[in-house]
Amino acid sequence: MIGSILRFKTAVALVLLGLLTLLAGIGQKTFWAPPETITATAPTGTAAPLTVFDEKLRTLHPGTVNIQVKGEGAFLLAAGRPDDVNAWVGKTAHNTVTGVSDDGKALQLTHTDGDATAPSPAGSDLWVSTENASGEMNYSWNAPADGDWSLLLATDGTKPAPSSITITFPNDTSTPWAIPFMVLGGLLIIAGAAMLVLKPKSGNRSGNRTDDGGDGGSGDDGGGSAFARRAQAKAAARRAGQGSTASTQQPAAPGTAAPDTAPETAPQPATPEKSTPEKTAPEQKKGAGTARRSGIVVALLTATAVAGTSVAAQASQTPAPSPSAPVSSAPATSAPASSNATPDSSTTDQAGDAPVLLDAQFRRVLEQVAGAVDAGDAAKDAAKLAPRVAKSELEVRTQNYKIRSQVGSYEARMPVRSMKLLTTVVTNKRSWPRSVMAVTQGDGNVVPQLLTLTQASPRENYKLVSSTPLQPGATFPAIGRAGTETMASADKTGLLYSGDEALAGLGDRLTTATSAFKDKLVEGQSSPYIADTLAYQADVVKSGVNGTFAFTHKVAPENTVVFRTADGGALVLGRLNFSFDGTPKADGDKLTIGDDAAALAGGKETSTGMVLKFAESVAVYVPPAGSKDPMKLVAATRGLVGAAFK
Secondary structure: HHHHHHHHHOOOOHHHHHHHHHHHHHHHHHHOOOOOEEEEOOOOOOOOEEEEEOHHHHHOOOOOOOEEEEEEEEEEEEEEEEEHHHHHHEEEEEEEEEEEEEEEEEEEEEOOOEEEEOOOOOOOOOOOOOEEEEEEEEEEOOOOOOOOEEEEEEEOOOOOOOEEEEEEEEOOOOOOOOOHHHHHHHHHHHHHHHHHHHOOOOOOOOOOOOOOOOOOOOOOOHHOOHHHHOOOOOHHHHHHHHHHHHHOOOOOOOOOOOOOOOOOOOOOOOOOOOHHHHHHHHHHHEEEEHHHHHHHHHHHHHHHHHHHHHHHHHHHEEEEEEOOOHHHOOOOOOOOHHHHOOOOHHHHHHHHOOOOOOOHHHHHHHHHHHHHHHHHHHOHHHOOOOEEEOOOHHHHHHHHHHHHOOOOOOOOOOOOOOOOOEEEEEEEEOOOOOOEEEOOOOOOOOOEEEEEEEEEEOOOOOOEEEEEEEOOOOOOOOOOOEEEEEEOOOOOOOOOOHHHHHHHHHHHHHOOOOOOOOOOOOOOOOOOOOOOHHHHHHHHHHEEEEEEEEEEEEEEEEOOEEOOOOOEEEEEEEEEEEEEEEEEEEEOEEEEHHHHHHHHHHEEEEEEEEEEEEEEEEEEOOOOOOOOOEEEEEEEEEEEEEEOOO
């Protein structure tokens, strides 16, 4: 009786537990399913002309982050490296979106005091991309390349940046327990139903049977006891082992069942032992205890399944912790932007090795530089060069325009082309000034030319500082496209000569035919710039019988740029100031200069003397330390930049 009740209770409990577990699995896929996105809104904060989005926001959750901005008038959202964004912001007052609150509903803001206005960030070369909008913007924040990226929100730098900001993050919608719960629930229901429908076979509750079907050695009371059933099982085992010798067995001892194979022995009347009731009572107590324990186990399983279901459902709806949690949970304070996030060493290393320009940025910069040079060359107007040309290149082209305005036959400078980009050299030095180089060849370029561009500070754009044609037959050294080291001009680490020493050696080589660097710095046979320069100077001295002439080639150190090459050497780019000094030998002697120099000097003849100045743009390859190879002149050209009478 107790077994049937226990069986029924267990079956009902299994079905109930199965239904609850199945419901939990279905619920996680339907009404308990987590939302696909998490939306956080920026609180009202202190107005500032700039708002920075910390780089950790983009990786707070896997997937694409969507940003919605609402404001009055036009505004922009620019993407750049975190150090570039921070450098451009500088000392300007700004807000920084550093993270998300613990409940995922509010954005965390910090305010940094500073200057009330800033220049417009539009058009900066630091930005990989820029999105412009008026009134409202929906922006999908994707990384343009490996590494960390920040965003800068601004209007024109004088008005407050839009403050209505909402960020939508993708949420983790996975429900790993849903399918297991549904499968487990189904199995539990099937098991419970099976226990209700299927019943076990009834056991032989009487004593041992004789051949004529009579009762054996125990009565109704004894045959139904557990003791009697165990005795019958032992007897059956003995009979199976005795086989054909069963007829010689002795009568069974009291308390044991008689063998079925003893027909001559008359059945003994069963006399219930007095101990039988005492033996069955513990069995009944044991069955009742088992029933209670089974009920407790089932109840515990049911409670565990329900609790686990609710916890799993809650966990699936709660944003998972991320590495940026300490940042996002920080309260809004007034602090420097640099304290909002502290990248780990791997992030710092990656940012430190990142090239200062991506390919797309470089091409955009180069197109704007080429456009400015084309406009200036066409109009012979140096003012059009100013936004994108500086230093030596600006000086040379300015003087070229002046000469050409008076001497129509004077040759124009080689045009700057951006369409046919042969290679780029980009520094991974993150501090300023920054230098990059491109090798291009387009319409009007007889040979490829080396274009050196420099960014003086974060808020200035890259400007062309020199354009130098590659010497015919010269080989451009291999330099890593993924970013290379720029070195100080006096740094000789790993090099045969420092940048300063290489250019000084070239200057001496151009000045004196018997220079000590004659065998240490060479040029190609098909590009004899050094030989032509020495020949020109010798011819002037020889033909100028009424004058005394002197020539110098001195380094202009502020123009030197050194890039590390792939073989451990270096490519040194710089400027030499080539000075041509002439003085009449005797009173009454006169010196005559050409039309090009006369356009700058204001006359063609002088009896007091004259000085002509040229800017020489050069590039020299320096082998690595320990090499037996000489330095090589890779590129060179010169332009007249000054002429004056003494």
